[in-house]
Amino acid sequence: MARRRLRLLASAALLLVAVFSAAALCSAEPDDASAAAEDPLIEQVVGDGAADDELEMELNAEAHFASFVRRFGKSYRDDGERAHRMSVFKANLRRARRHQRLDPTAVHGVTQFSDLTPDEFRRQFLGLRRSSARDLLKGSSAHQAPILPTDGLPTDFDWREHGAVGPVKNQGSCGSCWSFSASGALEGAHYLATGKLEVLSEQQMVDCDHECDPSEPRSCDAGCNGGLMTTAFSYLQKSGGLESEKDYPYAGTGGTCKFDKSKIVAQVKNFSVVSVDEDQIAANLVKHGPLAIGINAIFMQTYIGGVSCPYICGRHLDHGVLLVGYGSAGYAPIRFKEKPYWIIKNSWGENWGENGYYKLCRGPFVKNKCGVDSMVSTVTAIHPSKKE
Numbered sequence: 001m002a003r004r005r006l007r008l009l010a011s012a013a014l015l016l017v018a019v020f021s022a023a024a025l026c027s028a029e030p031d032d033a034s035a036a037a038e039d040p041l042i043e044q045v046v047g048d049g050a051a052d053d054e055l056e057m058e059l060n061a062e063a064h065f066a067s068f069v070r071r072f073g074k075s076y077r078d079d080g081e082r083a084h085r086m087s088v089f090k091a092n093l094r095r096a097r098r099h100q101r102l103d104p105t106a107v108h109g110v111t112q113f114s115d116l117t118p119d120e121f122r123r124q125f126l127g128l129r130r131s132s133a134r135d136l137l138k139g140s141s142a143h144q145a146p147i148l149p150t151d152g153l154p155t156d157f158d159w160r161e162h163g164a165v166g167p168v169k170n171q172g173s174c175g176s177c178w179s180f181s182a183s184g185a186l187e188g189a190h191y192l193a194t195g196k197l198e199v200l201s202e203q204q205m206v207d208c209d210h211e212c213d214p215s216e217p218r219s220c221d222a223g224c225n226g227g228l229m230t231t232a233f234s235y236l237q238k239s240g241g242l243e244s245e246k247d248y249p250y251a252g253t254g255g256t257c258k259f260d261k262s263k264i265v266a267q268v269k270n271f272s273v274v275s276v277d278e279d280q281i282a283a284n285l286v287k288h289g290p291l292a293i294g295i296n297a298i299f300m301q302t303y304i305g306g307v308s309c310p311y312i313c314g315r316h317l318d319h320g321v322l323l324v325g326y327g328s329a330g331y332a333p334i335r336f337k338e339k340p341y342w343i344i345k346n347s348w349g350e351n352w353g354e355n356g357y358y359k360l361c362r363g364p365f366v367k368n369k370c371g372v373d374s375m376v377s378t379v380t381a382i383h384p385s386k387k388e
Contacts, residue, residue: 061090064110072112072351085115092116096302099310103299105330105339105361106306111352113301121301125348126318127175127226128294128375129219143230145272145378148283157282158325158343159290164188165324166199168356170349172252178227179205180347181292181320182379185229186242188289188324189381190266198265201248208257211235223254229292229320230377233271241267267382274376278362282326284378291323294375295344295360305354306330307341308370309361315371321346321358323376330359339363342372 065086068074076082092114099108113121159165166187171180179202191197205221211231212220221227221235236242241264248258274284274291285291294317299310307330325343344358361369368374 061093062086064093065089068110068114074115088117089115092302099299099302102312103308103310106299106308106310106359107304108299108302109304111302111304112348116301118298118301122318124173124175125171125177126297127177127224128318128320129178129222129226129228143272145274145280145284147275148280148287150279150283153279153282153286155328156326157286158327159188159285160324160343163197164191164289165322165345166197168345168350169202169250169347171202171250171347174206174224174252174254175226176202176206176224176252177347178221178229178232178320179209181322182229182232182236183242184322184324184345185290185292185377185379186233186236186266186268186381189268189379192289193381193383199245200266201243201245201250203245203250203255204243204248204257204259205232205235206251207255208239208259209235211238224252227320229294229375230271230273233268233377233379236268237270240264269380269382271377271379274378276368276373276376278367278373281323281373281376284376285323285325288378288380290345292377292379293321293323293344293372295319295321295372296370299370300346300353300358303353303358305359307339307359307361309339309341309366310370313370315368315374317371317375323372324357326362327359330361339366344372 068089074085076085093110095118096108096110096114100106113125116124164187166184169180171177182205183200183202187198187200190200205227206223209221209223209227209232211234213228213231219228219231221231239259240261243260243263244265247260247263247265274281281291296314296316297319298314299308300319322345323342324345327341327343329338330341339361340363341359342362344360346353346356346358348356350356360372362372
């Protein structure tokens with residue numbers, strides 16, 4: 001008992017020092033590297049989950065929150081809002097620790113989303129409108145991808161190394177992930193058709209694409225309120241193509257359609273849905289370029305790096321991302337076997353994850369982890385010099 005009291009007193013003393021230090025640091029210019037160094041929780045939520053660890057985390061939560069606010073440039077309208085966000089932040093510290101225990105081959109901790117409730121996070125940063133590959137295939141057999149040979153596939157493959165992947169972008173607090181997934185797939189297909197990488201406009205789709213899934217007319221692309229990559233490809237076929245980001249820049253909110261056909265730089269020839277089979281997904285990735293995919297993003301709110309392979313992960317798809325490659329064996333903590341993984345480009349900026357990327361395990365023993373194999377679509381582009 002005496003030893004426990006000494007621990008509590010020591011933790012309280014450390015808290016006072018940390019709070020005063022954080023107050024001084026908040027008046028300085030932001031420095032991501034120093035912020036990470038001063039606050040290990042910014043990098044990873046660690047510990048074995050013992051009661052003393054939990055108590056120490058609670059006692060130091062104010063200091064961690066001050067460091068979080070400073071690092072990510074957060075501001076709140078008043079003390080009431082700050083107190084609320086502090087409460088949410090503390091809950092997310094506990095959530096990140098749970099994620100770390102459930103997903104030990106990845107690193108989980110504090111991210112730019114740590115002051116958002118799970119519901120706020122879903123509403124603002126996700127936006128995939130459908131949850132099943134079967135939905136995609138209803139009445140649309142013409143769009144099912146043909147089976148490709150899988151012999152001789154490379155052990156590791158990454159389209160970033162071949163020039164087919166554009167820069168990581170940031171969708172902001174707009175549920176437009178579907179448009180970034182679609183534009184990324186078309187950027188890659190256009191590169192394969194022309195040898196030139198064009199950075200394409202998501203805002204055109206946010207403003208102008210109201211295409212509906214023919215199997216369920218009520219499910220339509222709706223800008224910041226969500227959409228689907230295959231309906232985006234259908235819209236692009238009908239509209240004629242997509243402008244560049246330079247000509248139609250991203251605003252992060254829906255607006256009036258300002259599409260100018262004379263400024264089209266990339267066109268969709270056709271698109272198809274790939275079967276729920278990892279070998280076919282890999283074959284289509286290598287042949288057709290980066291693939292538009294859906295994923296369950298529950299572990300992504302707290303993800304910092306490593307190969308994510310949670311013990312339990314739902315397959316309800318709520319986020320559209322871009323599959324750009326795969327690896328044969330990723331880093332894992334010492335006591336865990338290295339895992340093969342998918343390389344996934346996200347649209348939450350370079351400060352999230354591994355410079356904007358997510359690694360998710362694959363292989364025969366973890367098939368369709370977080371639903372990653374369930375909603376995969378490929379697109380081919382038209383070379384502008386061809387009369388199609």
